[in-house]
Amino acid sequence: MSKPPGGPEGLAIHERAISQPSSNEVLIRVAAAGLNRTDVIQRGGRANLPEGASDILGLEVSRTIAQLGSDVSGISVGDEVVALTDSGGYAEYVAVPAGQVAPVPPGLDLLDAAGIPEVAATVVLNVLLNGRYQEGETVLVHGGTGGIGAFTIQLVKALGGTVFATAGSAGKCARVRSWGADAAINYREEEFDQRGAGPWRC
Ligand SMILES: NC(=O)c1ccc[n+]([C@@H]2O[C@H](COP(=O)([O-])OP(=O)(O)OC[C@H]3O[C@@H](n4cnc5c(N)ncnc54)[C@H](OP(=O)(O)O)[C@@H]3O)[C@@H](O)[C@H]2O)c1
Known part of the structure; x- marks a missing residue:
């Protein structure tokens, strides 16, 4: 039986029947799961989850395919995903x-890989596909020390871009710069849109 929403002390281990995959689903035996802000919000009883979603937390996982739905092809039991x-x-x-x-990204073990899908998919969709980021462009990242922000900073820098990031303290500004941000703005002390054309130094 589930405990009521609340703090981390509300988390508990329970026995449940193993889910059965529907025709277009796969069953994954989980090695590791990522932790995202949505998990914290769901634990507090405030998540806006899709209808029919489980009351068990966890938005991203890694390990092996244990069972295939009847209509699934192109993937096999035992594949690492x-x-x-x-x-x-x-x-x-x-x-x-x-x-x-998706396959486990090359060079990552299952533990690290479990933390990739939620943030990576969101950033790639928003920055590369919807945002149509072009190599060498400049990106302003709000919430720079969050999961999304941290990944965006490193992705844009890897693609040769320039990153300006906002964060809520001097320590957090130092953190985003250590991840490659070219400038960091403590939004509690300065309006980012007043910085003008430069100089962009933290
Ligand atoms: N698929 C999707 O659409 C998708 C997937 C993942 C995330 N998201 C969204 O993307 C945003 C960032 O997600 P995330 O996973 O990066 O979250 P996170 O790791 O919790 O980071 C959130 C960041 O926002 C800043 N912030 C400003 N005001 C805040 C507040 N009132 N409460 C908490 N943080 C605050 C914090 O930095 P400072 O303290 O420096 O302000 C924090 O580092 C969220 O809105 C999330 O819902 C969407």
Whole structure:
């Protein structure tokens, strides 16, 4: 039985039946799950999850395919994958639509890979696909020390761009600069849009 929403002391381990994948889903045996702000919000009872989502936390996982839905092809039992889930990733097994599964990125072990899908998919969608980022452009990143911000800073720098990041303290400004941001703005002391054309130094 689930505990009521609240702080981390409300988390508990329970036995549940293993989910059965529907025809377009795969069942993943979970090695590791990422922790995102949505997990914290869901634990507090405030998450806006899709209808039918599990009350078990967890939006991203890694490990092996344990079972295939009847209509799933191009992937095999035993394949090592990462996946975005609608929830339920903290369980030992989670059923996920096959379209939300990808191979483990080369060079990452299963533990690190579990922290990739939620943030990477969001940043790639928003910065590269919707935002149509072009190599060498400049990006302003709000919430620079968050999961999304940290990934965006490193992605844009890897693509040869310039990054200006906002953060809520001097310590956080130092952190975003250590990740490669060219300038950091403490928004509690300065309006970022008043910085003008420069100089952009923290
Ligand atoms: N698929 C999606 O659409 C998707 C996926 C992931 C995340 N998101 C969204 O992207 C945003 C960032 O997510 P995240 O995972 O990077 O979150 P996070 O790791 O919790 O980081 C949030 C950052 O925002 C800043 N912030 C400013 N005001 C805040 C407040 N009132 N409460 C908490 N943080 C505050 C904090 O830095 P300072 O203390 O320096 O202000 C913090 O570093 C969220 O709105 C999240 O819902 C969307």
